[in-house]
Amino acid sequence: MAHPFRQTLQSGKFVITSEVGPPKGTNLDKMIHHIDLLKDKVDALNLTDHQSSVMRFPSLGAALIVKERGGEPILQMTCRDRNRLALQADLLFAYQRGITNVLCLTGDSIVVGDHKTAKAVFDLDSSQLLATIRSLEKGKDLGGSDLDGAVEFCAGAIVTPEANPLEPQLIKFEKKIEAGAEFIQTQAVYDLDKFARFMNYARQFPVKILAGVILLTSARMAQYMNKNVPGVFVPQSLIDEMAGAPKGQALAKGIEITGRMVRRLKEEKICDGVHIMAIGKEEVVPDILKAAGI
Amino acid sequence: MIRSITRQKTEAEIDQLLEGLGRIFIIGCGTCVTLCRTGGEPEVKEMKDKLSKKAKMVTGTLILPVACDNLTQEALKEFSPQISQANALLIMTCAFGVQTVARQMLLPVIPALDTLFIGKEKGLGQFDEICTQCGECVLGQTGGICPVTSCHKGMVNGPCGGTNNGKCEIDPEKDCAWTLIHRRLEELGQLHLMKRYQGPRNHQKEPRPGKYFVPLGERS
Numbered sequence A: 001m002a003h004p005f006r007q008t009l010q011s012g013k014f015v016i017t018s019e020v021g022p023p024k025g026t027n028l029d030k031m032i033h034h035i036d037l038l039k040d041k042v043d044a045l046n047l048t049d050h051q052s053s054v055m056r057f058p059s060l061g062a063a064l065i066v067k068e069r070g071g072e073p074i075l076q077m078t079c080r081d082r083n084r085l086a087l088q089a090d091l092l093f094a095y096q097r098g099i100t101n102v103l104c105l106t107g108d109s110i111v112v113g114d115h116k117t118a119k120a121v122f123d124l125d126s127s128q129l130l131a132t133i134r135s136l137e138k139g140k141d142l143g144g145s146d147l148d149g150a151v152e153f154c155a156g157a158i159v160t161p162e163a164n165p166l167e168p169q170l171i172k173f174e175k176k177i178e179a180g181a182e183f184i185q186t187q188a189v190y191d192l193d194k195f196a197r198f199m200n201y202a203r204q205f206p207v208k209i210l211a212g213v214i215l216l217t218s219a220r221m222a223q224y225m226n227k228n229v230p231g232v233f234v235p236q237s238l239i240d241e242m243a244g245a246p247k248g249q250a251l252a253k254g255i256e257i258t259g260r261m262v263r264r265l266k267e268e269k270i271c272d273g274v275h276i277m278a279i280g281k282e283e284v285v286p287d288i289l290k291a292a293g294i
Numbered sequence B: 001m002i003r004s005i006t007r008q009k010t011e012a013e014i015d016q017l018l019e020g021l022g023r024i025f026i027i028g029c030g031t032c033v034t035l036c037r038t039g040g041e042p043e044v045k046e047m048k049d050k051l052s053k054k055a056k057m058v059t060g061t062l063i064l065p066v067a068c069d070n071l072t073q074e075a076l077k078e079f080s081p082q083i084s085q086a087n088a089l090l091i092m093t094c095a096f097g098v099q100t101v102a103r104q105m106l107l108p109v110i111p112a113l114d115t116l117f118i119g120k121e122k123g124l125g126q127f128d129e130i131c132t133q134c135g136e137c138v139l140g141q142t143g144g145i146c147p148v149t150s151c152h153k154g155m156v157n158g159p160c161g162g163t164n165n166g167k168c169e170i171d172p173e174k175d176c177a178w179t180l181i182h183r184r185l186e187e188l189g190q191l192h193l194m195k196r197y198q199g200p201r202n203h204q205k206e207p208r209p210g211k212y213f214v215p216l217g218e219r220s
Helices: A004-010 A029-038 A059-068 A084-096 A126-137 A167-179 A192-202 A219-228 A236-243 A250-267 A282-291 B011-017 B032-036 B041-053 B072-078 B080-084 B095-104 B177-188 B191-195
Strands: A015-020 A044-047 A073-078 A101-105 A154-159 A183-188 A208-214 A273-277 B002-008 B023-029 B057-064 B088-091 B109-111 B113-123 B126-129 B171-175
Touching: A004 A154, A015 A029, A015 A208, A015 A282, A029 A059, A029 A282, A044 A059, A059 A073, A059 A084, A073 A084, A084 A126, A101 A126, A126 A154, A126 A167, A154 A167, A167 A183, A167 B177, A167 B191, A183 A273, A192 A208, A192 A250, A208 A250, A219 A236, A236 A250, A250 A273, A250 A282, A273 A282, B002 B032, B002 B126, B011 B109, B023 B032, B023 B041, B023 B095, B041 B057, B057 B072, B057 B080, B072 B080, B072 B095, B088 B095, B095 B109, B171 B177, B177 B191
Parallel strands: A015 A044, A015 A273, A044 A073, A073 A101, A101 A154, A154 A183, A183 A208, A208 A273, B023 B057, B023 B088, B088 B109
Antiparallel strands: B002 B113, B113 B126
């Protein structure tokens, strides 16, 4: 099976991915609108898997829709809700239906979501899920049995370059690469000088790194993330810039800032690409790309 | 010493469990629940007063020295006149005690507590869960700190992305186990252990319910 996203990663071009969050319910109109809007403007689209532990339409179903509409899906898979049997089965199904990119995540805790009394699974972690994919590719499942028809995935993972303390995070990062990650989409970064220092370290590994950028929509949102989202740090200068935007112009300012960051990451060749997260404002991703000169 | 850590059920839940049961015998324990202040003498007395105000007849109370011990059988026998007056036992011990009593008496047992975990007293009145009896001890690779128990997700390959300033994503009061393990392994000069990939765990090392027989030759 062809692996267009892997080819894109290896082509040397600056890679652009973005993401779409499936809805809570069966009305897919808005999600399909976002997919249609973005599928030809980015190299691949992530489909989030019960993001923040909130039950939604499944990422696998959303990835199939991206595929049906001619886009390139990156199936996000967390280890929170499925044990190793269910994860492997979903990987077989995904591959058989032409989904060839997977982003392996451990997953948020159950208690941050909307089903707070559910049982958390975590039978595997993100690095073990990556190793599982590489095992399935060799025609063996985790039970050691032979598969009749194997899989082949372009597999990725995440890292938090701003984690504190950083060192334990980097050990995990290296284990993910060793377990088979070909690409990394980072947690959101805002301090690009600091990120460039992370890249000086990360460049030694055989992995493509896409910097995560989250669209700021207000100064308050930036402050909220600083307080509540682990590993995300918006510098005060950007918060001030957002706060200084004229009334009603905060979103435009956020688009300008995100575009400026993407442009710098690309022009200075700091990393291999970007992953743009416009949580709830997917329709402005083309504006961000325009602001970045892409 | 390890302790069975308990929390009292809500009054509404206990009321519901006691619905239609008019005569109650209350049992506490002098060990773990006394330390946790969930089923020692003062708590049993308080429960007795509460039930009396709700027009229940408390036929008697008993604080077992160690409810999970086999001697419980003897202690219960001594109180059998008062126990036989009751139509249910309200048991303010951990679930080990509840089950020990239930095996001895043909009376409905009502647990007044929820058993949270097997823990160790860290400081006065502060208990931490440090072992979940997973059957596959990894402490040799983790500086003696258990990630299966102390990491909210039980991760064995390092921290998740939710770790924040050395704390856990679910509670800023909880330490991130992997921050502690990393620090400890660094102090021990054993960071190479954390860099080693750990495969999926065997969750059926001892399939539930656990059962173990000391080999015959070693039982004397």
